[in-house]
Amino acid sequence: MTSLWLDRTDLPTSDPFVPGGEFDDVIVGAGLTGLITSVLLARAGRRVTVLEARRLGAVTTGNTTGKLTLLQGTNLSKIVRSHSEKVAAAYVQGNRAGQTWVLDYCAEHAVPVERRDAWTYAGSPAARNSVRREYEIGRDIGLDFSLEDAVELPYSTYGAVRLPDQAQLYPMDLLLALARELRERNGLLIEGLRVRKISVEQSATVATSRGNLVADHVVVASGIPFLDRGLYFAKVTPQRSYALAFRVPGDRPQGMYISADTPTRSLRTAMHGAEERLVVGGNGHEGGHFPESPSRLVEDLMNWTTKHFPGAELTHTWSAQDYQSHNHVPFIGKLPRGGGKVQLATGYGKWGMTNSAMAALMITDTILGQRTEWARTLNTRMTKPPAVLEGVRFNADVGITATKDWVGAELRPISVQNTKPDEGQGQVGSEHGRPVAISTVDGTTCAVSAVCTHLGGIVRWNDLERSWDCPLHGSRFASDGTLLEGPGTENLKRIPVD
Secondary structure (H helix, E strand, C coil): CCCCCCCCCCCCCCCCCCCCCEEEEEEECCCHHHHHHHHHHHHCCCCEEEEECCCCCCCCHHHCCCEECCCCCCHHHHHHHHCCHHHHHHHHHHHHHHHHHHHHHHHHCCCCEEEEEEEEECCCHHHHHHHHHHHHHHHHCCCCCEEECCCCCCCCCCCEEEEEEEEEECHHHHHHHHHHHHHHCCCEEEECCCEEEEEECCCEEEEECCEEEEEEEEEECCCCCCCCCCCHHHCEEEEEEEEEEEECCCCCCCCEEEECCCCCEEEEEEEECCEEEEEEEEEEEECCCCCCCHHHHHHHHHHHHHHHCCCCEEEEEEEEEEEEECCCCCEEEECCCCCCCEEEEECECCCHHHHHHHHHHHHHHHHHCCCCHHHHHHHCCCCCHHHHHHHHHHHHHHHHHHHHHHHHHHCCECCCCCCCCCCCCEEEEEECCEEEEEEEECCEEEEEECECCCCCCECEEECCCCEEECCCCCCEEECCCCEEECCCCCCCCEECCC
16 A cells, blocks of 8 residues: 555655764654654754654655645534634634645745645535534634535535635655755654653653664654653544545546545545546544454445546555544643653644644744744643543543453464464464464464553454554554554564464
8 A cells, every 4th residue: 555645766765873862852753743843943953853663754644635724624613612712713823824834835845735725515414514513613713714515526515615725735745845954954864763762851862773862852743652651642542544546537626625424535636747636535433443344444435436436547545544632632742741851742633734834833932932822722721521521432442442352352262373364364362361463464474462562452453454453542563563653662572473
C-alpha cells in the first residue's frame, strides 16, 4: 500500500546520527507538525534536530487526504457541545492562522496548492439537522458559510454547507520544501531511529535506539505521545480511515467534499503526473477495532466509487491513523512532569493540515516566550459533561476489550511450530499460557508475542496492511513484530519458528 503522495522517488536521505549531540531543540516526528515547528525554531537561530523512527511523512502526513480547510465536517458542532462557542471561535482563529501560514509558505516556496470550495453535505435525510447546525455555528463565529445543494455530486444529497476559497495540497511536496529549509538553516533530519525515553533534569536527555542526545527543549510530534505522563493515550481515541485514488473518465467533482453522516465519504481531486485523479476516503473506525476486515472496508469504498463514477479505475490504496481528543480540541502544550522542557501535540481528529500548523505556531511561541489570545483560550478550556462521558466510555471499553481479548486468546490453543496461516492471514491464540500471534506474509511465517508492548492489550490482525494492531490505544506492529506507530516504544517479542 502506497499513498498517492508517497508514490515518488525523491525523498531525502537521513543525516548521520552522532550520539551525545547537544541541541536547543529536538523534535520527535517528521510529519507536518514536526517539520513546521523545526523550521520556525531554526528561523529563530536555534540549533534544531528532527528525529524520525521511519521516514519523512511515513505515518499520518504522507497518508492524509491533504485538505487545508476551516470547514471540517461537523467539527464545530462537536466543539460547542464539548466546550463553548468561545472555544470554537478560538479553534477557528488558530486553524486560520495555521492555514494562512501554510498557504504563505507554499506560495513562497512554489509548493503546489489548488484553491477549492469546501463542502460538508448530508448524505441522508437524517443528517440535514447536523448540516444546518454546523452552518449556524460557523456563521455565528464569522465564517462565510452558505447553505446550498451539492449539485456537482453524481448521487443524492440533502443539503450542504459550503465555505469558498479553501485549499487542497500535496503533503509530501510541502514536507520536502520544509526539510530543505531546515537543512539550509543548519538543522538536521535523522531517520530510522526511535526515541525510547525522555528524562528531564537541568536539560532534557533524549534516549534513542542508537544513543542519547541532550536538548533544552523537546517537542513530541509523533501523532500520539509515547510518554505515558499526562495519560494522553487515555484522552484520545485512535481513528483509522482509508483512501483510494482512481482514474475517472468524464467529469470529476472540483470541490472538496465530506459527508456529515456515516459511513463517511470524502472526495477531492489530485494531479498525479499529467493525470487528474479522484481521491475517495472514508469507512473509518477505531484503531484495532474492525467492524469487518479492513480489506472488505476498502472493497466497499471501491464498489461505492465505481457505482457512482462508472469506469473508475483504482490506482492507489492507503490508510492513515489519527487521534481524536475526547473533547474535540487538540492537546497542544507542555507535557506534565516535563519541567517545562517537553511540548506535545495530539488529537487532531483527522484535520491535521490546519491543526498541525496551529500546533507548530503555539509550541514555537511557548518556547520563544510568546502567546496569542486564541492560544490562551485553547489552553484554558473547560470540558462539558458530554466530552467527559465520551472519555469515560472509551476507557471503559478499553478495559472490557483487554479482558475479553485475553480470555479469547486463552481459549484458542495454538502451536507455533505447527501453525501456518494462509498467505496474508494471521491468527492469535495461546501456547503454554502465553498469547501468541502468528502470520504468513510473502511466504514467510512469523510468530510474535500477541501482547502489545504499551499496556498489554492483545493485538489483532489487519489483513489489509498485514500488521498487528492493538485495539486499546492504537499501537501497530509489522508482521515480524516491528513497531510501526502508536504509543508503544518496543517491538513485539519474536518467537522462533522452525
